[in-house]
Amino acid sequence: MSLTDRIARGLEAGWQVTDATTLTDHQTHEADVVIVGTGAGGGTTAEILAKSGLSVILVEEGRLYYQKDFTMDEHSAYASLYQEGMSRTTRDGAIAILQGRCVGGSTTVNWTSSFRTPDQTLTYWADNFGLDNLSPEAMAPWFDGREQRHTMAPWPTPPNVNNDILRQGCEQLGYSWQTIPRNVKGCWNLGYCGVGCPTNAKQGALMTTIPGALDHQARLFHGLRAERLIMNQDRIDHLQASAMAADGITPSGVTVTLKARHFVVAASAIGSPGLLLRSDIPDPHARVGKRSFIHPVNATIAQMPEKVDPFYGAPQSIYSDEFNFKNGVDGPAGFKLEVPPLHPGMSAGVIPGHGPEQIDAMAGLPWTQSIIALMRDGFHPDSPGGTVTLRDDGSPVLDYPITDYLWQGLRQAYLTMAEIQFAAGASKVRLVHLDSDWYTSWGEARAAINSIAMEPHRVRLFTAHQMGGCSMGQDPRSSVVNGFGEHHQVSNLSVHDASVFPTSIGANPQLSIYALAARNSARLAAKLTS
Template identity: 55%
Template sequence: MNDPIRSGLAGGWRHLDASLLTRNLTTLEADVVIVGTGAGGGVTAELLSAAGLRVVLVEEGPLRSSADFKMREADAYPELYQESAARKTSDKAINILQGRCVGGSTTVNWTSSFRTPPEVFDYWQRRFGLRQLSSTAMSSWFAVMESKLSVRAWETPPNPNNRVLAAGSEQLGIATGSIRRNVKGCWNLGYCGMGCPTNAKQSMLLTTIPAALARGATLCTRLRAERLRFVGNRISALECLALQADGIRPSGRRVQLRARHFVVAAGAIGSPALLLRSGVPDPQRLLGSRTFLHPVVISAALMPDRVDAYAGAPQSIYSDHFLHQAPIDGPLGFKLEAAPLHPVLYATTLHGFGEAHVRLMREFTHANVLLALLRDGFHPESRGGQVRLGSDGLPVLDYPLGETIWEAARRALLAMAEIQFAAGARWVSPVHEAAPGYTSWPEARKGIAELPLKPFVCRVVSAHVMGGCAMADGAQRGVVDHRGRHFWLENLSVHDGSVFPTSLGVNPQLSIYGLTARNASLLAADLLGRPPPLIP
């Protein structure tokens, strides 16, 4: 199979692996420096390079390609994820899955693609004055990116894992829908979280980054953006640390990048951390605040027949039924999805220990897992978390789990258990250290209602990080404006999920693609002095 990354490198792409540097480098200059190569950085790089601007991309992780993706967890997690897929909040109560490689989380996500819900845009307009953003105003940007990245209906029948959600919901009269996916020629393997080995996933690794490199952009990998240098209201340079081959420890070599404009797209933990390290103006102390995760609670079930949840499209069925039971700023709603299962992910997320854990692992092929994504950030008591810097200058996320979240978590665990039993489950248990597991819905309803819900006892995970550099209509309540432009530094933009002022209630990649396409086009127009270029 052709490997477009290796072919491009052989054809002359400009790629600097900073782990190979033998001296400091202070001569790299560009029109625009982009920190991060995920959904925001990738789209920005392609659009700006297509407009004729010289672009340099900075990525902390490695450059990998389909030839490296062997469908093995032991390889994928250390190579492609932040902290080997073990990143956690400061109190260790929430595990966070985030990409750390060229393409960012788009390289390892499960391809689920949703537009930003209309009610979220409406809330942003009311609460943050973002009148320029609405479903109508953004629809063309979403449509362009959907076409470009092959976001379309998944017509292959759902795998048994997703059929549990569909069948149980149908029995209970709960509406479900089919998830659109950004894939082309998908082999339906089910190993999306380890990097697509067939180049079917239309991630930034396969689409926008190669397009930018083909137009002369420069990609720097294993290079950590350390600090933005600025004088007055303009950034003059980005100081970077080269990392060793392990991609973790600095090598001692330094790189300085200069540009007319700087775009930060390091994700909703990395972007506020870089701005905090840089000491950029933040008079309202908003940087890193209101960072949102979609806290996720999990319900596991054992089905009568084999599920083999590792095989087939990871996510193809969803339900938004429980997102609309109350006003958006009322009790937290939640989105239901199924999760793929692979042995390491299953074993490390599963509750219990010793013989009880072994018994569940023996039933691995019969296991189904449902997820509830809690929509945080709208209720007055759900303020998300705070990104701060640790003693080593690296980001730390504080994320308190209050009663507002636990109340929604209990409703979600009850809803998922009922659906799983309605689909024929012979045993259901919340992923909770005190849950014995239940063999009937009446037993589960009584048991879950009485479970103590608190950190470490009830397992909480997330793969969606948003906020921390929020958009608003002014510097009193936001870090950037609706275009992603920083309120205090005139040549700084933020183009990633950190600009969302709340969570979304949906998987965020398409929201980032659409908003970034808009804002990168506006930026290109500003830098070139002419109307925005068409998206290629």
């Protein structure tokens, strides 16, 4: 065991960490606060509460993986680090959902992009949901604090070719572009952020707030599934949880009961509504699971004359917000332009075609570039989001219909991305769409995009950003929690993750979750210690 590793050192020093897959007897534990989830929200909450002197128990369904496990191997990493082995989708299978399932949650496997919540989004929330105390001015010190805690700064290293092509195309067309802030320290620029950082450079929850909490006597149970919050009159009495078997997926039959004064749910915008629904938590206005948002993502790929090697270097370092709020907050669907890394395993599952066609496409991977568009959903009446419900086995699933409003935005995004790639010198461009050919000119691509079918399962759609489902707002009739994440109906329940967002945010969400959780946890700590 390498004791240069932060996690290895802590385990050696006696952190209270329990691998629930090894438990053989039913048991009960107590704390001041039980936190479900160890991602951006859960980790932040745990560190702040533990440092305030409160006893904290963290519950994580996934396993504790750290430096020794991060071998840059896509095949094993997707199976172990992601929800449903990287095969999670919306109910109809039309949208792939990339979401972490490990200690640190999605912050362990994200691509490190770190944006503040756009001012336009915070202002919209204030105007439409009574969240006046979340103004840009009020949130600024919380963003400042989290940017320091997670070492967030614009990436100073020149972008890899994959990202620089977005910059080149934007400059040719007169579109704005900027450098992405990243949460890294001593980054080796390897490019394999999505399968766990092998150098501990990524400053996600795994390297920051989780160790910070464990250093202050927090207890962590991993391989433990939160099944139900059990009410006693108007308060939650305990959490009923199931230990996982050695496979990390099926319950072993061992039950762990966790009692606390207060419960914080931070299990993601799919997991948190799922837990509240399984628990029959009071929901008089049927708001739990409603208004779930995902930044629906579509993509184009380009063949470039020069080598791109899109699998090396910081995965995301250039972005463009030219089209994010161009038509106002609630006009036609806006989108943020970014670049994805293209590793062989993921690319083989994403790039259209099979058989000889796929072999040719994969042989050209070193010369392949891609752009993605993140659609800003939830700001328009024709973008009401989706709904999280429960399957027969109690697991959560997201139903997300794509409206005509969003299809129009996705078509516009295809046009924009293809134009940028040709402007940057692409020899040919293809949509990540089952009916798309390779197009060898912008004119040919434009004509094809304007006539191509925009339908589920024809357009390949993705999301790595799950938001909403436990919306915050001033009015209990239209929201689940207030602006501090405090449940409207249950006095000892808070929600501290992206599920509280009343819309999507129009940016990668990790910093927004960190900052909101820090703000709300500081208030919670003051209440519980007073």
